[in-house]
């Protein structure tokens with residue numbers, strides 16, 4: 001938003017951050033193991049209907065099993081692991097995919113008064129001081 005109050009210019013917003021990924025959960029993935037247990041991606045405990053770059057995608061029906069350590073050429077170690085069904089232990093590999101179009105999420109909120117960067121608190125304090133007649137909050 002941009003608003004002019006008296007001599008002051010109040011501006012606030014959030015820049016969008018590109019989060020396009022070559023490796024993100026494939027929310028179309030769904031598999032039923034030999035024992036009839038269904039596996040898919042979940043968001044907030046519910047089956048994920050579509051991919052949301054701001055949400056945390058999980059596979060609560062699977063357990064991440066640590067198998068040991070591997071070592072890169074430079075000696076740095078990495079975890080070797082697999083996923084298996086929480087109920088029957090069948091090995092299941094959650095499927096990932098790549099974004100087909102650019103994905104954005106809002107970044108940190110910024111506030112400016114007369115072109116100068118200020119905190120959200122100072123912005124709101126000065127905005128309401130300017131608008132005591134009931135114009136309300138700018139954000």
Ligand SMILES: [Zn+2]
Nearest residue numbers: 033037085088
């Ligand atoms: Zn199972």
